[in-house]
Amino acid sequence: MTTATPAFPLSDGIIAVVKRDCPTCELVAPVLAELSKAGDTVVFSQDDPMFPEGVSDIADDRSLEFSWHHDIETVPTLIRVAGGAETERIVGWSRDQWQAFCGSEQLGAELPDYRPGCGSLSVDPNYTDELEVRFGGSRVVSRRVELAALEDEMEMAFDRGWSDGLPVVPPTEARVLRMLDGTSRDPQDVVATVPPDLNQVTVEQVAINAVMAGCKPEYLPVVLTAVEAACETAFNMHGLLATTMFSGPIIVVNGPIAQRIGMNAEHNVLGQGNRANSTIGRALQLVIRNLGGGRPGEVDMSAMGAPSKLGLCFAEREHDSPFTPLSAERGIEPGVDAITLFGGQGPTPIVDQLSRTPESLVRTFAAVLRNTGHPKLANGFDAMLLISPEHARTFRDAGWDTARLRSELEDLLVLDGDDMVRGAGGIDEGFPPSFAGKPLPKFRPEGLLIAHVGGDAGMFSAVLSGWVGGPKGSEPVSVPISPWM
Amino acid sequence: MTTVLDPTAGKAAEAIERVDRLDSLEGKVVGLLDISKPRGDKFLDRLEERLGDMGATVKRFAKPTFTKPAPVDLRHEIATSCDAVIEALAD
Numbered sequence: 001m002t003t004a005t006p007a008f009p010l011s012d013g014i015i016a017v018v019k020r021d022c023p024t025c026e027l028v029a030p031v032l033a034e035l036s037k038a039g040d041t042v043v044f045s046q047d048d049p050m051f052p053e054g055v056s057d058i059a060d061d062r063s064l065e066f067s068w069h070h071d072i073e074t075v076p077t078l079i080r081v082a083g084g085a086e087t088e089r090i091v092g093w094s095r096d097q098w099q100a101f102c103g104s105e106q107l108g109a110e111l112p113d114y115r116p117g118c119g120s121l122s123v124d125p126n127y128t129d130e131l132e133v134r135f136g137g138s139r140v141v142s143r144r145v146e147l148a149a150l151e152d153e154m155e156m157a158f159d160r161g162w163s164d165g166l167p168v169v170p171p172t173e174a175r176v177l178r179m180l181d182g183t184s185r186d187p188q189d190v191v192a193t194v195p196p197d198l199n200q201v202t203v204e205q206v207a208i209n210a211v212m213a214g215c216k217p218e219y220l221p222v223v224l225t226a227v228e229a230a231c232e233t234a235f236n237m238h239g240l241l242a243t244t245m246f247s248g249p250i251i252v253v254n255g256p257i258a259q260r261i262g263m264n265a266e267h268n269v270l271g272q273g274n275r276a277n278s279t280i281g282r283a284l285q286l287v288i289r290n291l292g293g294g295r296p297g298e299v300d301m302s303a304m305g306a307p308s309k310l311g312l313c314f315a316e317r318e319h320d321s322p323f324t325p326l327s328a329e330r331g332i333e334p335g336v337d338a339i340t341l342f343g344g345q346g347p348t349p350i351v352d353q354l355s356r357t358p359e360s361l362v363r364t365f366a367a368v369l370r371n372t373g374h375p376k377l378a379n380g381f382d383a384m385l386l387i388s389p390e391h392a393r394t395f396r397d398a399g400w401d402t403a404r405l406r407s408e409l410e411d412l413l414v415l416d417g418d419d420m421v422r423g424a425g426g427i428d429e430g431f432p433p434s435f436a437g438k439p440l441p442k443f444r445p446e447g448l449l450i451a452h453v454g455g456d457a458g459m460f461s462a463v464l465s466g467w468v469g470g471p472k473g474s475e476p477v478s479v480p481i482s483p484w485m
Numbered sequence: 486m487t488t489v490l491d492p493t494a495g496k497a498a499e500a501i502e503r504v505d506r507l508d509s510l511e512g513k514v515v516g517l518l519d520i521s522k523p524r525g526d527k528f529l530d531r532l533e534e535r536l537g538d539m540g541a542t543v544k545r546f547a548k549p550t551f552t553k554p555a556p557v558d559l560r561h562e563i564a565t566s567c568d569a570v571i572e573a574l575a576d
Contacts, residue, residue, distance in 0.1 A: 147489065
């Protein structure tokens with residue numbers, strides 16, 4: 001960690017801070033020139049060391065070092081220094097204030113009574129992060145990697161094995177500091193122990209990967225919560241990563257935070273085009289890759305992979321849903337910001353444009369759901385049913401809520417053991433012969449998740465099929481998003 | 486010149502020295518770890534027979550589920566009670 005540069009020493013007298021690009025500073029320039037004649041006034045100029053004309057003692061503060069160290073927010077600012085310490089400060093132009101401050105009743109008599117000042121360059125959002133890096137000492141402790149003079153910064157991450165195959169945003173210190181503004185947590189707080197290498201990772205390290213993924217600072221609380229949830233024992237991120245199957249961690253966001261950070265729950269919800277959706281899931285996967293050491297072809301032995309392994313994150317469309325929000329069904333108070341993590345793959349479509357009754361539509365859902373993994377396997381793979389608004393309308397109009405839908409699906413998804421045993425239907429896959437004649441529920445009791453997503457039009461729903469569910473594999477995890485934003 | 490922050494855990498892979506190869510299986514204890522994939526037991530049953538013929542004593546172990554790493558206690562038990570271990574990745 002570097003230390004802060006020492007605060008700029010103050011000499012007794014009056015210090016003024018100005019910039020030429022400020023009409024109020026231009027207005028008070030003659031006053032400053034008059035004060036300057038008295039000899040104990042230094043003027044720090046933020047943008048032009050020749051300004052203000054007629055001032056004998058101008059200090060060049062184009063580096064903004066003085067302004068940053070002395071928390072100048074407005075120009076002009078007047079500071080009185082006595083005994084090496086600041087004793088008084090006024091900002092902007094107020095003739096009464098300036099006259100009192102300087103003990104001169106004639107000061108600026110020809111100027112208007114009052115003019116507000118302008119913003120100091122040292123608090124310009126375009127500069128603050130760089131200034132903090134330059135003068136503030138650093139809050140971050142990660143190893144600095146200096147790129148070679150001729151190195152292309154967009155190629156840098158590929159060359160070092162830090163990328164998931166897409167370009168990443170170079171994680172400069174200024175960008176990481178800006179990302180850390182998205183949380184009140186200390187950068188060195190440990191977030192989780194990340195598999196497969198079981199490395200303890202800090203808020204700062206997650207923030208670096210969130211920068212690379214393209215996240216905005218306001219997404220960071222969701223990313224941090226996702227990392228914590230993914231590393232809970234029950235979710236079994238290690239197994240999900242290592243399996244030869246397809247799955248990756250899918251993140252569903254509930255609560256007002258989704259809208260606040262601009263997430264998409266509607267048209268093209270599982271697709272491209274929304275920054276928060278596209279980058280939050282990616283940030284989690286970059287954490288697994290870069291901090292957990294989980295790379296394809298190494299511990300990650302997935303035969304085919306799935307889009308969810310690049311990152312799949314979306315919000316539930318809650319405002320007009322006839323169903324209980326996913327997080328609330330899983331024990332989190334409605335209206336509380338939360339995520340649910342589900343180990344699954346991309347969507348299997350459910351096309352039904354003719355059903356107009358819930359009895360018909362629920363049969364369509366069941367018919368597609370029973371194929372999850374394989375039509376002759378049951379009680380193994382979880383699934384998430386994503387219901388579109390046009391399909392949801394059919395249930396709403398008939399007065400079906402989540403409980404009714406679940407109960408009907410449960411009945412329809414008890415399968416006949418005769419159809420499920422090895423050899424049945426000419427297919428070797430299936431249950432041992434002893435299951436013949438026995439009823440087999442397709443899903444374990446907590447193995448079917450339901451969420452309402454999608455655009456207004458389109459009579460299409462979807463199944464996100466999951467990995468091995470439950471204690472033998474991965475349990476979906478729902479957690480509130482910590483309110484330390 | 487651009488400076489970036491290292492996004493990795495910054496750890497290099499650690500090389501671990503292998504234990505010496507056994508000269509003979511005679512009188513040695515060989516652990517057979519079933520990872521609990523279907524039919525892994527069939528493979529291990531046959532190995533047990535063959536190892537018995539070679540004079541080894543066989544101890545059988547199983548992971549609770551193939552989806553998770555072996556629990557630390559199980560690994561410790563194998564390490565302290567066996568001279569060698571074979572892990573079955575049948576599928």
